[in-house]
Amino acid sequence: MGRPGLNRRDVIAAAADLADELGFDAVTVSVLARHLGVRSPTLYSHISSLTDLRTDVTAYVLHELADATTAAMADRSGRDLLVAYADATRDFARRSPGRYDATTRQRVPAVAGADAPPSLADAIAAGRRNADLALAVTRSYGVAEADETYAVRLMSSLIHGYISLELAGSFAHRDPSAESTWPNVLADLDVALARLANVTGQPKT
Amino acid sequence: MGRPGLNRRDVIAAAADLADELGFDAVTVSVLARHLGVRSPTLYSHISSLTDLRTDVTAYVLHELADATTAAMADRSGRDLLVAYADATRDFARRSPGRYDATTRQRVPAVAGADAPPSLADAIAAGRRNADLALAVTRSYGVAEADETYAVRLMSSLIHGYISLELAGSFAHRDPSAESTWPNVLADLDVALARLANVTGQPKT
DNA sequence: CGAGTTGCCTACAAGATGTAGGAAACCTAG
């Protein structure tokens, strides 16, 4: 069935690796082609444009993140679940900063337009997977349905904000280390979620 | 003293406006030149490179943000100070999303290397101004010196995270609106800071 | 072994950053 060689998935995976190595902005057709040992036009057999490539990477990486977080969250609940979720997210970001950047730097709307490329639809689906994982954490705390959205926003904002500033280097060059204040973040988040659950809902387990 | 025309400040201010209009990534030499009605090489009399231009914009915008926040914080303390600080930051980001992006997308180390361009030194100084404003909020709460760094990180992470996700559209298409959950964020942040102040320090006012 | 499919290539158009060198406009001195 034709000549073997690169396929679409190889190209996207290589692009994700390139993002970690040189930064998400460095993911360009020409740089990626050089890394793969082919000429630039070759890649256009597998992707449709640079914009599309980046959206592909975002979708691919969002799925990787959801996989990692899902694995870490297995068989946990309450505070353990929160810590597993948050640690898995932060570990992913620190191990793969370029991949993590891809999850935030690429605009992913909640709903795709009619003429949206398949890569965007996939990114949206992958984004939903991650959102559902965050929801699972707040559900485990027993946050009432009316407060769920806020609880997810609070948790996501704090975790993403901390990771984002840590990766940007904002916490370097000042004691204590970013590593050692992270447990405090989790503790405060635990308190806030528990409070939210007690205000309007009934605590679970 | 020579022919009048654009100066460095004009160019940087126009670049900041362009970032708000088209996004920080769209701030390029050629696009900026077209907007200013000159040819691309002209701009190289005022800036030294695209990278430098972007660092210039970051420094310029960080100063604008510090100015806005400082004005909003005048004659306030405690919870009022927190709300003024957080609202001013979020208002700035919503009114000028491209400018806000510039403050985060451009890597600004805490200390400049020996061969750092002047634009980077200025960005570092401007970054320090903003950090000092955050510190003023936690001081007003009476957070003990040992917990100051954590308090600033908690506050900055949550505020930046919320703004960042809101601007990315992560809070759209789901009720309640990003606008209406913001006060809850401020309330939870107030609780967390007050708790921090009571644990090891003495409350102020 | 033949045919179809597929991947990669060269060649090219359009536009980006950045450099070199020169022309035009302005301010200040005389």
Place this chain on the structure above:
DNA sequence: CTAGGTTTCCTACATCTTGTAGGCAACTCG
């Protein structure tokens, strides 16, 4: 009013980028 110096802006160019067009070569399947 004129001459000199300064500064801005320009054209021309080298190099690299994205993206398109068309063709060649390699592999699979019948």
